[in-house]
Amino acid sequence: MFRLYSYFRSSCSYRVRIMLGYKGLEYTYIPVHLLEGGGQQYSDDYLARNPVGELPTLEILDAQGEILSTISQSVAILEYLEEAHPEPSLMPSALPERARVRQIVEIVNSSIQPIQNLKVMKRLQEQFKVERPVALEWAKYWIERGFQGLEKLLQKTAGAHAYGDQLSLADIVIVPQEFNARRFGIDMNLFPTIQRVCHTANQLPAFANAAPAQQPDAP
Amino acid sequence: MFRLYSYFRSSCSYRVRIMLGYKGLEYTYIPVHLLEGGGQQYSDDYLARNPVGELPTLEILDAQGEILSTISQSVAILEYLEEAHPEPSLMPSALPERARVRQIVEIVNSSIQPIQNLKVMKRLQEQFKVERPVALEWAKYWIERGFQGLEKLLQKTAGAHAYGDQLSLADIVIVPQEFNARRFGIDMNLFPTIQRVCHTANQLPAFANAAPAQQPDAP
Numbered sequence: 001m002f003r004l005y006s007y008f009r010s011s012c013s014y015r016v017r018i019m020l021g022y023k024g025l026e027y028t029y030i031p032v033h034l035l036e037g038g039g040q041q042y043s044d045d046y047l048a049r050n051p052v053g054e055l056p057t058l059e060i061l062d063a064q065g066e067i068l069s070t071i072s073q074s075v076a077i078l079e080y081l082e083e084a085h086p087e088p089s090l091m092p093s094a095l096p097e098r099a100r101v102r103q104i105v106e107i108v109n110s111s112i113q114p115i116q117n118l119k120v121m122k123r124l125q126e127q128f129k130v131e132r133p134v135a136l137e138w139a140k141y142w143i144e145r146g147f148q149g150l151e152k153l154l155q156k157t158a159g160a161h162a163y164g165d166q167l168s169l170a171d172i173v174i175v176p177q178e179f180n181a182r183r184f185g186i187d188m189n190l191f192p193t194i195q196r197v198c199h200t201a202n203q204l205p206a207f208a209n210a211a212p213a214q215q216p217d218a219p
Numbered sequence: 220m221f222r223l224y225s226y227f228r229s230s231c232s233y234r235v236r237i238m239l240g241y242k243g244l245e246y247t248y249i250p251v252h253l254l255e256g257g258g259q260q261y262s263d264d265y266l267a268r269n270p271v272g273e274l275p276t277l278e279i280l281d282a283q284g285e286i287l288s289t290i291s292q293s294v295a296i297l298e299y300l301e302e303a304h305p306e307p308s309l310m311p312s313a314l315p316e317r318a319r320v321r322q323i324v325e326i327v328n329s330s331i332q333p334i335q336n337l338k339v340m341k342r343l344q345e346q347f348k349v350e351r352p353v354a355l356e357w358a359k360y361w362i363e364r365g366f367q368g369l370e371k372l373l374q375k376t377a378g379a380h381a382y383g384d385q386l387s388l389a390d391i392v393i394v395p396q397e398f399n400a401r402r403f404g405i406d407m408n409l410f411p412t413i414q415r416v417c418h419t420a421n422q423l424p425a426f427a428n429a430a431p432a433q434q435p436d437a438p
Contacts, residue, residue, distance in 0.1 A: 072322055103292045103295040109329050110328050
């Protein structure tokens with residue numbers, strides 16, 4: 001049994017929603033609004049679960065509903081769920097292939113998403129006294145720059161999915177980033193391989209059900 | 220046999236240098252200067268190895284010196300080396316403990332380092348026409364903010380090291396981030412647990428030998 005602290009539009013929460021769905025794991029959805037009241041992720045209640053004040057957080061419960069473990073950071077959660085629930089597998093077995101999948105995951109997780117997320121865009125507006133469109137330009141710049149490298153890499157690695165013909169953790173992180181890219185007005189025709197693997201993955205129920213618009217806290 | 224593309228002051232390269240040293244793996248050091256000529260990481264030669272244009276990259280060679288595999292993204296490299304060379308171990312065996320170590324790794328890898336790195340500071344100066352001290356304030360803000368959360372987490376998890384009494388991947392990513400923090404003038408007395416585990420880890424030869432000042436490309 002799981003409890004997921006999530007915000008419908010948080011791309012890191014979106015990753016974990018896909019993962020839980022693909023593994024067939026049921027969970028209770030606890031919405032945490034990233035903007036209301038300065039951000040519910042900074043409430044004492046939430047900070048007690050994750051002192052960094054970021055989404056998502058996953059609580060693992062026993063049959064009585066007692067918390068066994070609390071994990072934050074989406075990639076740590078993805079790796080945990082893959083180890084704890086290895087079927088259906090989302091990682092190749094050969095070590096160099098596992099490394100390549102993780103390389104793709106980390107391009108999104110560390111080289112793109114952190115620089116374009118909400119807290120960074122808010123801070124830009126505060127520190128540099130700029131309006132939201134300027135912060136949006138910043139976000140677009142980093143997504144496009146990251147996608148230029150990712151597209152080249154996927155041209156070598158992709159089959160039906162981002163890494164070969166098997167769905168992997170790579171697809172699980174790319175799809176939410178592509179969602180952000182589209183939301184920010186990026187022309188995905190510039191990145192045909194990324195666009196194609198996202199389109200393919202989005203046909204799967206786990207991906208469709210995890211989409212922001214399908215969440216209980218979507219407006 | 221390994222070949223590491225590194226820059227002495229790159230904290231992500233520093234992580235991999237510690238890892239290789241701790242696992243007792245010898246490697247050839249290939250310096251890539253992040254500033255000279257607009258950044259050697261953007262040369263055609265380097266981009267052919269890593270299309271994202273970031274350090275580090277690790278090449279795995281066979282006995283004849285032929286490249287077997289090329290991996291980028293420091294956390295993907297750390298995970299690969301841990302899987303390929305499991306002794307001495309840098310990960311606990313219990314799944315919730317592995318998740319906690321990865322959570323700590325990702326706080327540094329995705330919530331702190333990407334927002335304060337060189338390319339982001341350069342872009343701030345370009346897009347907002349500000350001087351380097353303003354970009355430095357930005358970097359300090361994000362490191363301090365991230366360390367506030369990390370300190371609280373480590374107060375629960377740390378023993379002799381960041382996660383319990385065993386050295387782990389957590390220490391390997393925290394030490395280079397603490398190096399950046401000191402370089403940017405952050406008062407580490409504000410973060411006594413982080414400071415303590417870094418001090419302990421830095422007594423080990425693998426950490427001392429991986430320090431920026433010890434690298435062949437250090438001025």
